[in-house]
Amino acid sequence: MSGLPDTMQAIEISAPGGPEVLRPVTVPVPVPGPGRILIEVGFAGVNRPDALQRAGAYAPPPSASPLPGLEAAGRVAAVGPGVTRWSVGDAVTALLPGGGYAEYALAPAEHALPVPDGMALREAACLPETCFTVWSNVVMRGGLRAGERFLVHGGSSGIGTTAIQIAAALGARVFATAGSAEKCAACSALGAERAINYRDEDFVDVLKAEGGADVILDMVGGDYIARNLKALAEDGRLVQIAFLQGPSAEINFAPLMMRRQTLTGSTLRPQSDAAKARIAEELGARVWPMIAAGQLRPVIDSEFALTEAAAAHRRIESSGHIGKIVLRVGG
Template sequence: MTLPQRMRAIEIAGPGGPEVLRETELPVPRPGPGEILIEMHWAGVNRPDALQRAGAYAPPPLASPLPGLEGAGRIAACGPGVTGWKPGDEVTALLPGGGYAEYALTRADHALPVPPGLPLREAACLPETCFTVWSNVFMRGGLRAGERFLVHGGSSGIGTTAIQIAAARGARVFATAGSAEKCRVCESLGAERAINYREEDFVAVLGAAGGADVILDMVGGDYIARNIRALADDGRLVQIAFLAGPRAELNFAPLMARRLTLTGSTLRPQSDLAKARIAAALRAEVWPLVAAGRVRPVMDSEFALAEAAAAHRRIESADHVGKIVLRVAG
């Protein structure tokens, strides 16, 4: 196919609130060695996008300065050395940036086929959450069938994905959320117990159940010490964000006495090889669950590409449940 020279995109005019997102026109990028160019149909909206917009999460070197870390569409062109893909293939992909645009580049081995029967709108919401959940809950946290798993923010994109994958793989899932309605969503997805953190103490609930073997936390702050109390012996706390701040005063003696593990990661700065390995694991372990309908993105809302600022206001509110997407094509 003949590629256009220019494309619509959303750029960040400067650090600030959602109003700094503005529509622009840019050259269509060309794929280099090992890269594919995706004609974007849908782009996922994630909290790291909002952090980048605010000036708190810089893109890696050589990555597009445009926001957008995931999306789905059709391959428009393949760079030198790419195998296994061809123009016209439908893909969903983890992006180093640049997803808020009509065309985006990524490594060929960071893309995955769209599962059969899954609309592109939903497929666009798989990469960021699935890469994050798999690498942290299963690769770093080592969650196994039969273990107790607690995910904070259970109604978020990460939370709804973590509940479904963990439950499908045989874990006992607990989740926190901020309303009775959100708790019902968590339980409908496979959590055996959803905890309204405004009314209940998750430490007490998990303690009564025997403690959590793995906790996935994006809150931080005073949750860190509480998470340690909620862990079972040999438990693992995996930190992926600090919405309440990264600082806490801790007594580290329980780590030795109870053989606890504290770990965590961010996805975007990891190497291309590390992301390719996560993609391969997802294709083998999670994509069959998606194809079988056991794991599906929970969709909150959609916005046109030009309404990216409204999408950011939505994700920064406490109201959304699941994933938010931008409609790029059509």
């Protein structure tokens, strides 16, 4: 690849374990194959699946880079055979199969989107993982519509802050749970009509008083699963995307049947390239206009240098953050 270095700096997982197993390495710059683009990374997003992979609990797909990092923003450095949508120099933000903690990363061309006008790469790097996850689960899977009641748990997380803004832009009534007054205030400022401090209030009681939630987005699991079903309205949809408190629960399914509720869920990384391309197409048509209209903006908690990836992981695992955490990679 003309003009590109042969090697790059990256962060590898030296062995399964805590944040300390993340270490800087020098590795070859990857070469884009058919349908792929090579991105010179400016910023990379940090997400909980990265921490799970580091701990040995979330293996990358066989064809993916073993390096962590599921989203990045930067400029196209090279294009593979058959790529016509992007040209060298284009500013893009992309969902990655892995490899974002590096100076260069590969992405399927159809999983990239243009950096929104006026948005810095720092913010753009926060969009893919959360927007792909929220849109595909809340709208494509959960079917959220204007006027419906929507509840998101972990409202101050990267997923939560994105879900609140997208649901509000769709015209839904938004409710969110969080664990402190500061986090609840952040949820309210983003468009939640009611932020519920789960340490002081029972979200089941709050939602029941409103008629129940039509859609719930949950990443907690455990005993929240049964409680979520109680908080749902008739014909309500519970969408599960993670299990911070574990995937097991004892549930009485009779009310679910009687009240015509739906329990569903998904995880993003194992889905096919074609499935992710369909999500990206919807984001371009439906969510990028929200950004242009000022209805959606990434909330950034903190920024770390690429070599400080371990500190970034400690931050996300502390659950003290509000919004997204990013790694600064490029100059």
